[in-house]
Amino acid sequence: MFHSETGVFKTSYAADMALYPLPVARYAVIALAIVFLFIVPLVFSPYLMTLMNLVLIAVVGAIGLDILVGYTGQISIGHGAFMSVGAYTAANLIVRTGLPFWLAIPAGGAMAALIGIVIGIPSLRIKGIYLAVATLAAQFVIEWMINHITWISGGIEASIQVPPPSIFGFKLVTAYRLYFFLLFFAALAIVATLNWMRSRIGRAFIAIRDQDIAAEIIGINIFKYKLYAFAISSFYAGVTGVLYTYYYGIANYEQFGIDVSINYLAMILIGGLGSILGAIFGATFITILPEAARQFLTHYGGMIMSQDAVTNVVPNLQLVLFGGLIIFFLVAEPEGLNRLWRSIRNYFRVWPFSY
Amino acid sequence: MAPAERTGTEDASEDDILLAATAVSKRFGGVTAVEEVSIAVKRGSVTAIIGPNGAGKTSFVNMVSGFYRPDSGVIRFAGTDTTRFRPAEIAALGIARTFQNIALFGGMTVLDNIMLGRHVHMKSGILSSFVYWGLAQKEEVAHRARVEELIDFLELQDLRKQPTSALAYGLRKRVELGRALALDPKLLLLDEPMGGMNQEEKEDMAGYILDVNEQWGTTIILIEHDMAVVMDISDRVAVLDRGRKIAEGTPSEMQSNPDVIRAYLGTGERGAGEKRGHAA
Known part of the structure; x- marks a missing residue:
């Protein structure tokens, strides 16, 4: 066993x-x-269930970003914006045409993929930090466009309310019902990525990451595959955006700011780049950590300071603890949480003959 | 073996010529790396390109594999003008190569590296890979069989699941050869396949190269500095010096060719009487 x-x-x-x-x-x-x-x-209590749902959504987005950054080696700081593209596409379609979720989700993903391809075009010429800046520009441009074009954003508040998804008239309103809905998409994202990464497509991605010149010499059309990576990755981001929209019941561009893009990068870095399990670990860790820090401080903060001080200090200390733990993990295990897991697993691989 | 005396596409035995480079030049800024080089490579032959450092050997190979685009001249491969082709298109035609500084995919296993060599022969796209079970799996298994043949051929059985970044230098060269062979190339370009190897590893590699040539009839162009190896395994030798081809012929002819000796050893009157494109 x-x-x-x-x-x-x-x-x-x-x-x-x-x-x-x-x-x-x-x-x-x-x-x-x-x-x-x-x-x-x-x-799980309803509270834990909402956390669990957020983790499931983050898993989809983190795996998607990992396909681009971890597997193909192309950086993107615009994933928050790709999520908003998915979110607003789906929200508009749902509200205006009454599209059911099983069409709205792929539609949001497809639109994000399209935008992702456009943003990915410079990746043929520029790499690394330069590409990061190009995608950062995309983040701001898309944010601005959604915020200022009322045809997309649906008015002054730039937010669109959507009804909960329903299957055969069964409305997915509670955290428990949404859980199964989100679990399905998280599982689908995991299996699809596993399949891609072990077949021709995934190998080409990794080849481009490791040695782009050699990849081209053995017949990989680098440009095509980089755009594939951007498309698949932004598709995931778009789906993540739609899932957030269903989860919150509203599409709002403020949910998809630059901090979201960076949070997702933090997830795959802490989990370990280029590993699906790592992305899952990272998504879980980054989603739960701020909540855990908050809970910890509100429960045990009273021991060292007055209760009033605790309420004042918690929001700030929470951030300090969050940042501190991220630095700690990156220093302790630069290859991510996935590496820790593998070390444990490999010990048992040839057990009991571990020579 | 009847070596063609003249070079270029106008050669009488055109059907026998797999690769024909005609007056190919490449300049980098003011430096002419390759100047008007014409080489015709016969189907099924082993051709060595030799020359001192900076002679333009690698630049020439880079043009054949599409990595550089010639400034002038024509390269024809199996009747197709490939002068303006991109590297991936050239690979799809059946030209594979290895690099002077090994260019393996370090994060992948030996098996995956060689599987990547099958890329142009595989068809699975985004959708079939997404489903995987079915078409993509069938294709993976079929191509895995070919890859295993190569793993057996190159005696890499115990290393197939090792990441290539963990391998010794000589083994990495061998894996790189395996990746190139996985393309089932008609023409194999080897850029210093034995560079940095010890005597035993060189002999092994020479053996593999000859086996590839004999078993699969693969045409081979290799750049090599070790003259003993060049003399042993090549049918024909082309000598480059400062971007120009100064001689071509059988290995024994080259050994006694005064131009070749001058290029390698130098004379008091360097370059006298000859038009030199540039200073090395």
């Missing part, structure tokens, strides 16, 4: 290339399904 290769003999290439080539995988998938489908919704 360990992650152990001892005694496992593969007899076909398909078996060797499976997502998880060890027999323990089947049990792990079943166990995870039971935990997420039954135990989490039964055990």
Whole structure:
């Protein structure tokens, strides 16, 4: 029942290339399904459930950003804006045409992908920090456009309210109902990315990241694949934006500012670049950390200061703690949380013969 | 073996010529790296390009693989004018290469690196890869079989799941050869395949190169400094010096060619009587 290769003999290439080539995988998938489908919704309080929902949305966005930054090596500080493109596209369609969620979500993703491709065009010529600045410009331009073009933003407040998603007339209003809705999209995002990254497309992405010249020499059309990466990644961002819109019941450009772009970069950095599990760890960590810090301070802050002082200090201390922990983790494990997990896992890989 | 005496596309035995470079030049600012070089490579041959440092050997190979675009001249590969092709298009035609400074994908395993060499032969797009189970998986398995053949051929079996960044230098050169071979190339360009290797590794590599040439009939162009190796494995040798081709012929002819000896050893009257494009 360990992650152990001892005694496992593969007899076909398909078996060797499976997502998880060890027999323990089947049990792990079943166990995870039971935990997420039954135990989490039964055990979690409504408060924890809202947190869980935010984590699930962040997982979709973080994996999407990781495809671009971690796997293809192209940086983007404009992902918050791509999310807003998805959010406003879907919100407008939902409100104006009454589009159901199963059309609104791909529509939001597709529009974000389109914008992402346009923003990705400079990536043929510029790399690294220069590309970062180009995408940063996209962040501000898109933010400004949504805020100032009332046809997109829906008026003075630049926010559009949307009704909750419904399946066969069953409205997904409570945190519990939304949970299953979001869980489905998070799971889909994970499986789709796993599939992409182990096939021709994903290998081409990694090749471009590691050695773009060599990638071109062996026949990869770099420009095409960079745009693919931008398109897929912004599609995920667009979907994330729509999910946020459904979650909050409103599309508002202020939810998708530069701080969101940077938060998502922090997620994949802390989780470990170029790893799906890392993106999941990072999304969880960055989403829960501020809440955990707040809870911790409100409960235990009274021990060292007066209750009034606590209420004053909490919002600031929360940020200090957040920043401090991020720095601590980056110094302690520069390759991310995923690296910690792998070290533990590898110990058991050839157990009990770990030489 | 009947070496063609003249070079270029106008050659009588045109069908036998796989790659024909005619009067190819490349300038970088004021420096002429390659000047009016014409080389014709016969199908199934092993051609060595030799010359002192800065002779333009790598620049020439870079033009053949599309990495540089010639300023003038024509390159034809198997009847197609590839002078203005992009590297990826040239790869798709069947030209593979290795690099002087190994250019492997360090974050990937040996297996994935060689699988990448199959890229041009695979078709899975965004949608079929997204679904994976079905078409993409079938394709992966089919191409994995070819990759495993190469892994056996290059004796890399125990290393297939190792990241290439963790491998020793000589092994990385071998993996890079494997990646190039995975393209099933008609023409294989090897830029100093034995650079930095010890004697034993050089012999191994020479063996692989000859095996590739014999087993699959792959035409090979290699740049190499080790004259002993060049003499042993090549059918033909072209000598470049300061961007110009100064001689071409069989290995033994080149050894006794006065121009070649002058280029390598130098004489008192350097460059006298010859038009030199530039100073090296």
